Amino acid sequence: MKDSKQCPRCQGTDIYTDEGISKRGDRVGLGVDSWTQIFIATYVCLSCGFIDEYIDKEFMTEKKLEKIRKNWRPLT
Numbered sequence: 001m002k003d004s005k006q007c008p009r010c011q012g013t014d015i016y017t018d019e020g021i022s023k024r025g026d027r028v029g030l031g032v033d034s035w036t037q038i039f040i041a042t043y044v045c046l047s048c049g050f051i052d053e054y055i056d057k058e059f060m061t062e063k064k065l066e067k068i069r070k071n072w073r074p075l076t
């Protein structure tokens with residue numbers, strides 16, 4: 001959805017995101033460990049209400065990704 005700019009459910013293109021916009025609320029971040037939080041960028045389709053989430057691009061740094069690799073488990 002982020003890259004295609006099209007909703008995978010309804011093929012709609014009326015999509016909005018909070019990426020790069022300061023956020024508040026319960027669904028803003030992932031706790032990676034006790035000291036590290038990564039903000040989430042949400043994409044919403046205004047046609048059907050589908051929501052897709054990604055790591056906010058400013059948190060896609062090698063340092064943050066390494067913390068995920070260290071603290072989470074790979075999907076095998």
Ligand SMILES: [Zn+2]
Nearest residue numbers: 007010045048
């Ligand atoms: Zn949709």
